[in-house]
Amino acid sequence: xxxxxxxxxxxxxxxxxxxxxxxxxxxxxxxxxxxIFVEESRIGPGFLPLVARLLLxxxxxxxxxxxxxxxxxxxxxxxxxxxxxGRTTEQRTRVLRRVFALLFVTLLxxxxxxxxxxxxxxxxxxxxxLEGRRPLPAVLMSxxxxxxxxxxxxxxxxxxxxxxxxxx
Amino acid sequence: MIENLxxxxxxxxxxxxxxxxxxGVLLGTIIGLLPGMGSSxxxxxxIPLTLTVEPVTALIMLAGIYYGAQYGGTITSVLxxxxxxxxxxxxxxxxxxxxxxxxxxAALAIAAIGSFxxxxxxxxxxxxxxxxxxxxxxxxxxxxxxxxMVLALVTMVAFSGQSRTRAAAMATVGVxxxxxxxxxxxxxxxxxxxxINLLSGIPYIEVVIGLFAVGEVLHQIRVGMAxxxxxxxxxxxxxxxxxxxxxxxxxRGSLLGFALGCLPGAGTTLASFIAYGVEKRVSKNSKQFxxxxxxxxxxxxxxxxxxxxANFIPTLTLGIPGGATTAVLLGALTVxxxxxxxxxxxxxxxxxxxxLVSFFIGNVxxxxxxxxxxxxxxxxxxxxxxxxxxxxxxxxxxxxxxxxNNFFSVWxxxxxxxxxxxxxxxxxxxxxxxxxxxVGALFEKALVQTSAIEDGNLLMIxxxxxxxxxxxxxxxxxxxxxxxxxARALLGPTRPREDREDEETHx
Numbered sequence: 077x078x079x080x081x082x083x084x085x086x087x088x089x090x091x092x093x094x095x096x097x098x099x100x101x102x103x104x105x106x107x108x109x110x111x112i113f114v115e116e117s118r119i120g121p122g123f124l125p126l127v128a129r130l131l132l133x134x135x136x137x138x139x140x141x142x143x144x145x146x147x148x149x150x151x152x153x154x155x156x157x158x159x160x161x162g163r164t165t166e167q168r169t170r171v172l173r174r175v176f177a178l179l180f181v182t183l184l185x186x187x188x189x190x191x192x193x194x195x196x197x198x199x200x201x202x203x204x205x206l207e208g209r210r211p212l213p214a215v216l217m218s219x220x221x222x223x224x225x226x227x228x229x230x231x232x233x234x235x236x237x238x239x240x241x242x243x244x
Numbered sequence: 245m246i247e248n249l250x251x252x253x254x255x256x257x258x259x260x261x262x263x264x265x266x267x268g269v270l271l272g273t274i275i276g277l278l279p280g281m282g283s284s285x286x287x288x289x290x291i292p293l294t295l296t297v298e299p300v301t302a303l304i305m306l307a308g309i310y311y312g313a314q315y316g317g318t319i320t321s322v323l324x325x326x327x328x329x330x331x332x333x334x335x336x337x338x339x340x341x342x343x344x345x346x347x348x349x350a351a352l353a354i355a356a357i358g359s360f361x362x363x364x365x366x367x368x369x370x371x372x373x374x375x376x377x378x379x380x381x382x383x384x385x386x387x388x389x390x391x392x393m394v395l396a397l398v399t400m401v402a403f404s405g406q407s408r409t410r411a412a413a414m415a416t417v418g419v420x421x422x423x424x425x426x427x428x429x430x431x432x433x434x435x436x437x438x439x440i441n442l443l444s445g446i447p448y449i450e451v452v453i454g455l456f457a458v459g460e461v462l463h464q465i466r467v468g469m470a471x472x473x474x475x476x477x478x479x480x481x482x483x484x485x486x487x488x489x490x491x492x493x494x495x496r497g498s499l500l501g502f503a504l505g506c507l508p509g510a511g512t513t514l515a516s517f518i519a520y521g522v523e524k525r526v527s528k529n530s531k532q533f534x535x536x537x538x539x540x541x542x543x544x545x546x547x548x549x550x551x552x553x554a555n556f557i558p559t560l561t562l563g564i565p566g567g568a569t570t571a572v573l574l575g576a577l578t579v580x581x582x583x584x585x586x587x588x589x590x591x592x593x594x595x596x597x598x599x600l601v602s603f604f605i606g607n608v609x610x611x612x613x614x615x616x617x618x619x620x621x622x623x624x625x626x627x628x629x630x631x632x633x634x635x636x637x638x639x640x641x642x643x644x645x646x647x648x649n650n651f652f653s654v655w656x657x658x659x660x661x662x663x664x665x666x667x668x669x670x671x672x673x674x675x676x677x678x679x680x681x682x683v684g685a686l687f688e689k690a691l692v693q694t695s696a697i698e699d700g701n702l703l704m705i706x707x708x709x710x711x712x713x714x715x716x717x718x719x720x721x722x723x724x725x726x727x728x729x730x731a732r733a734l735l736g737p738t739r740p741r742e743d744r745e746d747e748e749t750h751x
Contacts, residue, residue, distance in 0.1 A: 088670070089670065092670055096413065110427075110432065110434055111430075113700070114429070114430065116699055116700055117699065117700030117701075118429070118692075118695045118696050118699070118700045119429065119691055119692050119695040119700070119702075120429070120430065121427035121429065121430050121432045121434055122434075123691075124419070124423055124684075124687075124688045124691065125420065125423045125434065125435075128416050128419045128420045128423065129420065131412075131416050132413060132416045132417065132420065135409055135412050135413040135416060136413060138409050139409055139410060139413065142409070159467075159468025159469060160468065160469075160471050161468075161469060161630065163468065168465060168466055168467075168468060169466065171465055172462060172465045172466050175461075175462065175465060176462070176662070179637065179658060179661075180658070183641075183654060183655065183658060186651065186654075191641070191642060191645060191654075192642075195637070195638045195641060195642065196638075198634065198637065198638065199634040199635065199638055202633075202634040203630075203631075203634060207630040207631075207634075209630075209631075217631070218634075221634075221635050221638055222638075225638060225639070225642050228278065229278075229642055229643075229646055233289055233646065234289065235645070235646040235649060236649055237642070237645065237646075238645070238651060
């Protein structure tokens with residue numbers, strides 16, 4: 077069973093909208109530095125950023141007020157919060173954090189391993205470590221996807237993909 | 245008109261031209277499947293392959309890539325919520341929902357049928373109206389363009405249901421993102437923080453890949469991965485009722501797409517967003533929009549195809565590209581020694597009409613290829629998401645790199661992937677943000693030009709009849725629904741507010 081996400085907390089929304097409103101107002105001042113008008117009253121480079129930021133501040137304030145007035149949603153007990161793969165919310169959140177971290181590490185590793193190998197390894201690690209696939213099918217899947225990407229982008233479309241120490 | 249079409253048919257219906265048209269459509273579909281590899285990149289990469297053939301044959305193939313890529317983009321938008329093309333972003337909203345309900349085959353089929361119908365309509369309109377439309381397009385100055393951009397932003401916000409304020413906030417954020425880079429008026433760098441990659445602005449294709457593809461993957465992991473869809477083959481086929489339900493949407497989308505495609509710079513993406521917005525307003529099935537309405541696929545798909553064809557009006561008759569891909573094609577024309585402009589129709593009629601008729605042939609090929617294949621493509625959804633998402637991440641990031649051969653694009657995708665995930669968590673609509681990013685730069689350019697022409701007095705825009713008409717339409721879209729509700733409230737009893745809220749969806 078696929079579970080719907082819980083509605084984000086009331087406080088988180090308040091922080092988001094408050095942050096947007098404050099950022100809109102605070103950064104609007106920076107637009108002035110780019111000149112709002114240039115010679116002959118023509119629009120300068122700071123005009124649109126200023127107008128947009130002020131508008132954002134107003135809209136975020138409206139959302140903030142609406143959120144403050146809205147009744148707090150009752151948090152329902154989550155005893156059935158298990159998806160069709162058998163993962164609980166906590167487990168899913170842990171997987172998500174790991175995917176975030178793995179993606180970040182992969183992007184950093186591209187300069188050493190090349191883009192095809194780095195992402196091929198990402199597929200392998202996700203498949204085995206996070207998704208619990210058996211090693212052989214996971215290796216086959218990552219090798220096939222890496223080879224397909226290489227053929228399509230580097231060979232067929234002649235995109236000069238970043239290479240690493242292994243030269244591909 | 246008939247002679248021109250016959251001339252076009254005799255040019256396009258040679259075995260060589262048919263073969264290259266087929267190759268172009270096929271390659272375009274494959275290119276469209278790859279995130280980031282839009283039609284403009286595909287056409288640019290494949291121009292060298294066409295240097296050995298006749299100019300008309302080369303153009304027929306390149307045009308095939310153009311609309312083939314749009315259909316390819318539709319396939320990934322519907323099946324994986326990963327738009328391969330900017331013009332198919334809006335298709336994810338209802339197409340993906342249809343796929344999750346086991347109706348991916350119908351969504352893909354209606355996209356092919358809608359595109360085919362749009363090709364016929366736009367071919368007839370091109371044949372009959374190319375010269376007067378080109379003349380009308382010439383009357384579109386910066387003031388009118390500014391009004392069109394306002395209309396685009398208002399349309400997206402106006403059709404966001406209960407989340408109008410949030411949609412407006414997100415559209416504003418999109419416009420702000422578009423402000424990053426070199427200012428169109430003075431050449432001054434803004435908000436680049438010394439990063440040379442930001443001088444040309446935040447690239448919107450990367451933004452789209454990050455928000456829709458990576459953001460969706462992260463969201464799916466968080467909420468519990470989507471179940472494999474095990475719909476029967478019969479359910480995957482399009483039904484006669486689906487076609488009947490979509491007929492109006494296809495007609496409206498085609499006409500709207502054609503009209504917008506004639507405007508230089510408006511492009512197919514804008515056409516698809518506006519067509520979706522309008523359809524959401526006028527459709528009898530409007531409450532299903534965002535939840536898997538077939539009209540929400542039919543309208544934008546017809547619009548982007550009609551706009552793609554109509555883009556050739558300013559390109560061929562004025563030498564002004566209608567969008568990014570036609571800008572590349574314009575370059576290709578000069579490579580082949582042709583001079584686009586008003587005289588091209590008179591001097592190279594076989595080339596122009598052969599090319600225009602090839603749109604029709606190409607779309608027939610697309611329909612024949614894709615209608616039976618739609619349920620086959622839909623089988624992709626049987627694969628468990630745990631297998632799919634690492635591949636989606638792989639394709640998205642490599643595709644993003646291939647746009648500019650620049651690793652900065654990959655980081656942009658990562659950042660916007662995280663932002664996209666956050667937006668889904670907070671139920672913030674993504675489509676207005678994308679429209680803001682796409683329209684923002686064009687909007688500012690038109691604003692600066694209008695200001696320069698009118699000596700800083702923007703109110704002079706109200707002396708231009710076409711601009712005033714477009715702005716009036718925008719105002720009507722904004723306040724029309726509220727006025728209607730007021731009028732209904734005055735005339736009769738209203739339904740409880742909760743009922744109305746149930747009908748609204750976020751896009």
